Amino acid sequence: MKNEYIPHPAVIESVQTESFDTKTFKIAFEKKALAESFDYKPGQFVQVSLLGVGEAPISIASCPGRKGFLELTIRAAGKLTRAIHQREPGDKIHLRGPYGNSFPFEEVAGKGLYFIAGGIGLPPLRGLIKSALYGRGNFGKIKILYGAKTPDELCFKEELKTWKQMDNTEVYLTVDEPNQSWQGDVGVVTKLWDKANMTTSDGIAYVCGPPIMIKFVVMNLLKSGFKDENIYITLERYMKCGIGKCGHCNIGEKFVCTDGPVFSYAQLKEFPDKEKTIT
């Protein structure tokens, strides 16, 4: 029987600052065999540990095609993530996983893909976006709608520019609080709706962001013709184990860690209202 609670040693290879409170860590497992064999799908997460500080679930931001390392984009939000932000290249960190289900991908070939993210909600979609962009030709239009509080808080600023220039790909950005140099849109992510011409009958939507954003995005998606089962939302929940045991992430009879974190809106609708999955 495998001991699922033991994390594996890994090394931080590089650190990229995304904003005042968010960094992307490129991490490789210490054991070469594990680094090479570690396989995951877009939407999955790992349990990240600093021994003596704690452990938390972090979604994998890198693209599964790239072997040998992982990228984790982490906002300094609590005790553990603040401590991780103090770590530098060469420092050790411990990981276990991957856990959770993943976004449907191969199944949606030929369809238009619509990514809608808010703030730190873009990193969980990044692996999928990159997989779609590199697998170009397999999909219809790709539209990315991304909102953040301030221009500084947009993650992957350089990549967003690259994505925008790719064929058949549209990127729309908005911020709540613009600075003087901001020339894009202002307001919540749904403000981009008309500009992005979101109307579709068979498009697939992938949504990640704060609960209130998810609520309004889903309302808009439904109005634009997206079907319940074509809207995929990845949820965040407080988790301790990642393997369906500690109980913290349960919603109804589901565990976000093992049944999710990706749920279709058709599934989400069945969750009890009082669990406030999206409010």
Add this chain to the structure above:
Amino acid sequence: MKEHLLKKDNVKALCIKASEQWETYVPAEVTGADVHFMRLNRNNKDSILEQLNLDYESLVVPPKVILYPQLESLFEFQDENITETVKPPVKKLLFGLRACDVKAILFMDEFFRRSFEDIYYLNKSRDKLLVIIGCKQPLDNCFCTSAKTGPFLETGFDLQLVDIGADYLVEIGSEKGEEFINSYREFFDEASKDNIEIAKIVKRDAEKAVSLKVDFEEAIKKFCEDKVPQQIYETIAERCIYCGGCLYVCPTCTCFNVFDTQSAGSGARYRNWDACVFGGYTREASGHNPRSEKWIRTSRRYEHKMKYDYLTTGMSGCVGCGRCLASCPVNIGISQIIEEVTES
């Protein structure tokens, strides 16, 4: 399988003999009037067995604590190097369990096996022998006949003892149970037809002695059909002090928290029992808390037992042991909730 007899006078000698091969736990009155399952070892066995109490009414702390301790180390570390602390399986004899607690252990076995296997629990639980002594004097809080978890079981045990006076009638529920009897033959006799007849009467009387009756099936149905009025949860929320006591003593509660300790580069990661009624149970680092309101946590606490466990396993997470009511400082128990729900 054939029934046997175990003389009450032989119980202590059997436990001592068995403890040479088995990690043996027996109910003993070691702290005032409270009865706890105590592990026999070479040094304490005489004093523990002096306080042996096989007629206890209820264990304050459920026997889950043997398989799933309130606090346990997941691993230790020195600097960045991890040392595993999980222990290999050991043969365990749990002698003198109540039927409801055995049902709860079976429930936990299933839970910790499901999807990812939990090696810490399963290693402790794997080689266990469950010996029931059926309850003769149920507490006012118990409702096992309604929950169909006692006072005696048909299956699920390895051995089941029925108190028929100077002896226990011993029923065999598994091959492991039969092997145990064969290994300790000298302590067991063959049961007569009369013994078996008396045991039937004892069982019937024990069932009658359970005075608290609730409509468990109707409650499950209402919970599953979402027909529990929110008002019920809100009323509890006004009285409940959210201490979590009922969940710590619940024999099927499995939720845990995880934390690290560290001093001078060495430390450990532990898990300890947690309770879904605590305000911080679902609070994320961002501050977002999907169950920020008390009544929502209350509904989760009861719906988990009466709906979600049932939908997942076909078995309710409530075994009718009555501990939640017994431990509650403000007199709330799941039996009352069941009554309110079925009457609503």
